[in-house]
Amino acid sequence: MTKTILAVDDSGSLRQMLSFSLKAAGYGVIEAVDGQDGLAKAKQQKVDLVLTDQNMPGMDGLSLIKALRAMQNYKNVPILMLTTESGDDMKAMGRAAGANGWLVKPFDPARLTEVVKKLIG
């Protein structure tokens, strides 16, 4: 069965790129424009992995992770941050919020799909 990934980013081109790369690797992709939209879509349909940006208008990535981790069916779903932020303090906050990994932009499609495959097969 096709695994589904929720890609949350306020940049339309970045979502396009993520969608293209992940679909080419055989995954289904749901796109969300910010944390609030991501949360709404995660509630509508259970996804296998969440990939989220940090800096977004409205709800940011860390807040989205906290909200997802508070939901019973997202306690064990892998969540990856994909952001321009590379500071150790931000990474520590991501880890504390419940992220499973931190990817610094820009991403390389092959390396991204490798990580995703490692987490959800």
Add this chain to the structure above:
Amino acid sequence: MRPHESPTGELMNAQVVRLLSDVSVHGDQHLAEVERDLVQMDVLLDEAIKKLCASFMAIHQAVDRQQEALNGLLADGMSAPEQAARISALRAEIAEHVGAAVTGLQFQDMTSQLIGRMVQHLAGLRDVFGALDANGAVLPESGDEALLAMLGDISDRVGARCSELAGSVRSTVNQRHMNSGDIELF
């Protein structure tokens, strides 16, 4: 005041304040133009990169279909082994270029973040000019102390606005190259 006569302290203060007010009005106009152009640049960049992405993906899909056709020919034994090896090497080469292009095309995401920050800082600078102009409308009536107090008030307002801005402005982008970033699994 008669010609060749120095202005009194009060008159001088009033002139300084008027000048500050003029500076603020002109500065504000220029900043508004820069802000408008930055926002427009962001819109155009976004539009251009979306079109580039769409074309790029269409090309990639066409190459994929071509590859499938070639695979079919290979499977039917219509190609020599060396040709098969060549096609396989080309497939790997195309995949490598596609990966590099997807990484490079992400520049718009970062430039957009930087433009967003610039617009926020410009708004902060406009607030500075706004504070100058607001104070310019109320001319101090006596001496240097009044002028100092007015400038102190402007400084306080600007300082307060800077603090507000520091809390709300988006993070900067420190990447110096469009190479893929680090990956860390927790």
